[in-house]
Amino acid sequence: MRKFTGFSLVCILLCARIFATLTFFPNHMESGLAYGIGAVVSTILQCILLVPAARLAQLCPEGPCKAAMDKHRTLGTAITVCFMLYFMYEAFVDAGSMAYFTDYFFSVNMHRALTALCCTLAAVYLARLDTAVIGRTAQIAFFGMVGLILMMTLCSAASMDIMRLDLAVERPFEVIGRAVISETERCECLVLFTFLAGRSQSSPQKSARYFLIAKGTLVGGLFILVTAALGAFGMRTKLPVFALASFSKNLITERSDAVFLLVWVFMGIVKLGVLIHCATECLRLLFPSLDKMKSSLFCGVLPAFCALPLLLSYKWERVICSEHSLVSVVGMSVIIPLILLSRPAAASHSKAAA
Amino acid sequence: MKRAKGIYLLILAVLAGVMFSTFGKALSIDRRGLVHAMGIDVQGSDYLVTVQVFKPSGAGAETSVDVSQTNIQTVSGHGKTVSEAVAECRAVSGKELFFGHMQLICLGKDVDMSAPEELFAFALGDKNISPTAQICLAKDKASDIMEASLSSEETSAEALLSMLKVSCEYGRTVECTLRDMLSVAERECTILPVMEVIEKSEDSGEKSEDDKVAPVGSAVIKYGVPHELIPPEKGLETALLCKKAKKGSIVAKLDGKQISCALEDSKVRWNLRTKDGKLHLTCDIELTARPDLEITPEENDPLAKQLSAEISKRCSKALDERLKNGEDIWGIKQMIKHYYPKLLLENKGSTDKLTAQMTSEIRAYVKVG
Numbered sequence: 001m002r003k004f005t006g007f008s009l010v011c012i013l014l015c016a017r018i019f020a021t022l023t024f025f026p027n028h029m030e031s032g033l034a035y036g037i038g039a040v041v042s043t044i045l046q047c048i049l050l051v052p053a054a055r056l057a058q059l060c061p062e063g064p065c066k067a068a069m070d071k072h073r074t075l076g077t078a079i080t081v082c083f084m085l086y087f088m089y090e091a092f093v094d095a096g097s098m099a100y101f102t103d104y105f106f107s108v109n110m111h112r113a114l115t116a117l118c119c120t121l122a123a124v125y126l127a128r129l130d131t132a133v134i135g136r137t138a139q140i141a142f143f144g145m146v147g148l149i150l151m152m153t154l155c156s157a158a159s160m161d162i163m164r165l166d167l168a169v170e171r172p173f174e175v176i177g178r179a180v181i182s183e184t185e186r187c188e189c190l191v192l193f194t195f196l197a198g199r200s201q202s203s204p205q206k207s208a209r210y211f212l213i214a215k216g217t218l219v220g221g222l223f224i225l226v227t228a229a230l231g232a233f234g235m236r237t238k239l240p241v242f243a244l245a246s247f248s249k250n251l252i253t254e255r256s257d258a259v260f261l262l263v264w265v266f267m268g269i270v271k272l273g274v275l276i277h278c279a280t281e282c283l284r285l286l287f288p289s290l291d292k293m294k295s296s297l298f299c300g301v302l303p304a305f306c307a308l309p310l311l312l313s314y315k316w317e318r319v320i321c322s323e324h325s326l327v328s329v330v331g332m333s334v335i336i337p338l339i340l341l342s343r344p345a346a347a348s349h350s351k352a353a354a
Numbered sequence: 355m356k357r358a359k360g361i362y363l364l365i366l367a368v369l370a371g372v373m374f375s376t377f378g379k380a381l382s383i384d385r386r387g388l389v390h391a392m393g394i395d396v397q398g399s400d401y402l403v404t405v406q407v408f409k410p411s412g413a414g415a416e417t418s419v420d421v422s423q424t425n426i427q428t429v430s431g432h433g434k435t436v437s438e439a440v441a442e443c444r445a446v447s448g449k450e451l452f453f454g455h456m457q458l459i460c461l462g463k464d465v466d467m468s469a470p471e472e473l474f475a476f477a478l479g480d481k482n483i484s485p486t487a488q489i490c491l492a493k494d495k496a497s498d499i500m501e502a503s504l505s506s507e508e509t510s511a512e513a514l515l516s517m518l519k520v521s522c523e524y525g526r527t528v529e530c531t532l533r534d535m536l537s538v539a540e541r542e543c544t545i546l547p548v549m550e551v552i553e554k555s556e557d558s559g560e561k562s563e564d565d566k567v568a569p570v571g572s573a574v575i576k577y578g579v580p581h582e583l584i585p586p587e588k589g590l591e592t593a594l595l596c597k598k599a600k601k602g603s604i605v606a607k608l609d610g611k612q613i614s615c616a617l618e619d620s621k622v623r624w625n626l627r628t629k630d631g632k633l634h635l636t637c638d639i640e641l642t643a644r645p646d647l648e649i650t651p652e653e654n655d656p657l658a659k660q661l662s663a664e665i666s667k668r669c670s671k672a673l674d675e676r677l678k679n680g681e682d683i684w685g686i687k688q689m690i691k692h693y694y695p696k697l698l699l700e701n702k703g704s705t706d707k708l709t710a711q712m713t714s715e716i717r718a719y720v721k722v723g
Contacts, residue, residue, distance in 0.1 A: 104481065105481060159533075161685075162692070163624070163685065163688050163689050163692045164537075164688065164692075165692060166688070166691035166692045166695055167695050168691040168695035168698050168699060169695075170699065172695075230485070230533060230537070231533070231537040231688075232536070232537040232538075233485065233532075233533045233536040233537045236471060236478065236536055237478060237536075238478070239481065242481065243485055246481075246484050246485055246486075247484070247485045247486055247533060249486060254484070254486075255484055255486075257481075
């Protein structure tokens with residue numbers, strides 16, 4: 001398995017995180033500024049949360065699942081199954097959300113099932129490639145995202161007003177606290193970091209630092225940008241960043257939502273591909289005799305297949321409007337690395353040392 | 355063997371694509387009605403929606419669009435909500451209405467604007483409608499504006515929009531977009547440009563003259579109803595304070611001469627502080643004035659001072675009048691929210707009193723170019 005650069009890892013993680021923010025904001029946002037502050041505070045807290053994962057990645061470059069398997073077979077199997085189910089659940093949410101929002105954003109002529117199938121097959125194709133190739137693809141998506149944000153900022157600069165940023169809420173600290181929790185719940189990128197950081201050519205601590213700085217800046221910046229440009233309208237609309245892209249005018253185009261959709265789809269495919277890739281690796285750890293192609297197909301098609309009943313019966317809103325679980329994010333990215341760091345090395349290693 | 359397998363898979367994929375695409379909702383462009391403008395009126399307890407749908411009039415000619423014609427077709431529909439009325443328009447027109455090109459929404463004078471989120475629910479629910487769509491108020495009925503025959507541009511909607519944009523740019527009316535309307539909280543004040551059909555043409559034979567439509571000022575909307583009409587002659591100061599006037603014109607008197615000056619490059623900065631225990635609002639306005647008469651270098655400074663004093667006086671008068679009536683059309687409450695959030699929360703039910711008790715100072719700096 002080839003290693004990839006630290007920059008590729010950061011791009012993969014940013015694609016995974018920013019995709020969620022580009023799609024829609026957390027429910028019941030009372031103040032854009034409060035949520036921007038919450039995003040920054042959450043990022044600062046995540047600096048502490050990622051310490052065990054970074055340390056584990058440094059000690060066990062093969063990844064937490066392999067490291068757990070080496071220490072204790074049963075523990076390793078349990079941890080691998082946890083990671084696999086987590087990645088497959090997130091792939092289920094993303095495949096369904098891509099089909100749902102593609103149907104919503106575009107006046108599409110394609111059936112939702114076909115949209116889900118196309119996204120899944122594209123992601124499965126990406127997933128069966130090497131991590132280094134996925135990393136390079138993520139870099140392109142990242143630059144596209146940065147270009148989009150810059151374009152939206154410049155195009156809506158004339159109508160931005162700093163006065164629209166306010167903390168006029170009844171209990172500001174409570175609102176910021178809720179924002180911190182809500183922001184951390186959406187950070188499946190932390191779990192991806194725990195899984196992939198060992199494979200980075202650069203030091204995991206360094207990658208974590210750069211990733212968190214970029215994430216805090218981009219996520220906080222997006223909340224502030226939408227609030228400053230759209231004001232209360234941004235909080236009322238279902239899809240604030242899409243509305244901002246519709247609002248962004250320049251000399252060539254009257255609206256930039258087509259660029260938004262291009263970047264959004266690209267990032268979605270990268271995120272889905274990474275999730276399927278990670279789930280495939282977990283599956284192949286559990287069943288080493290499985291072919292890479294077949295495992296990728298299984299890990300990709302099963303979540304999409306599970307999403308179809310909800311998509312076709314128009315009940316997908318229940319999934320996207322439901323709160324994500326903070327326990328799963330903290331459990332996978334903090335508790336599991338702490339368990340693995342605290343356990344002694346496997347018996348075979350100690351015998352070899354003797 | 356592998357190659358054959360690949361070819362079979364490729365054929366299967368193409369067939370699957372063709373098969374699944376037949377389940378879709380394919381719609382050719384000629385079955386779509388491109389809505390350029392929309393009028394909303396109240397008729398009894400229902401809404402009457404009149405849409406202008408693009409219909410090229412140049413059939414048989416070299417170009418599909420005949421610029422001497424209006425190139426639109428109006429379609430009307432009734433409904434308990436605007437969305438229901440739009441659905442009736444779709445049924446009447448026989449086309450799938452597409453709102454991605456809609457640039458203007460005109461509201462009749464009887465439309466209740468106290469709950470913008472409810473009124474514009476159709477726009478919030480439709481991702482195609484741009485937040486930059488202009489909103490205006492009709493002097494009487496929005497359907498009159500929609501049915502007006504205007505051929506000065508390619509379509510009637512473009513002619514209306516062009517009139518509105520120029521009028522707003524020169525400060526004769528104040529611009530309002532969908533974003534601005536939906537940023538206003540319930541029962542807060544806002545300001546909209548007003549359009550009126552001044553003269554309806556008589557249809558005489560083959561060629562009919564254009565109707566005359568013009569912007570007639572800006573309406574202050576308070577508690578969802580038009581409260582006061584600011585005429586175009588007094589629109590500049592209001593538009594400047596709203597940071598929406600880019601240009602304007604003003605007449606000054608210097609040594610017995612009447613000098614008309616074109617104003618441009620406007621920059622407006624608001625600030626809010628406390629002074630002697632009260633909220634003190636300051637506004638700095640910077641403008642460049644270009645006089646139409648040749649003036650000597652010695653006359654520059656006196657002219658600049660006079661223009662600055664005149665603009666300060668007019669803007670102060672406009673601001674004091676609005677604040678006295680509790681009409682916050684400049685987002686002063688948002689400024690209080692930004693600078694003093696606790697103060698606003700403490701005075702939640704009586705923010706009008708807060709703004710009425712405010713002191714204000716307008717400082718204009720005019721450069722004569």
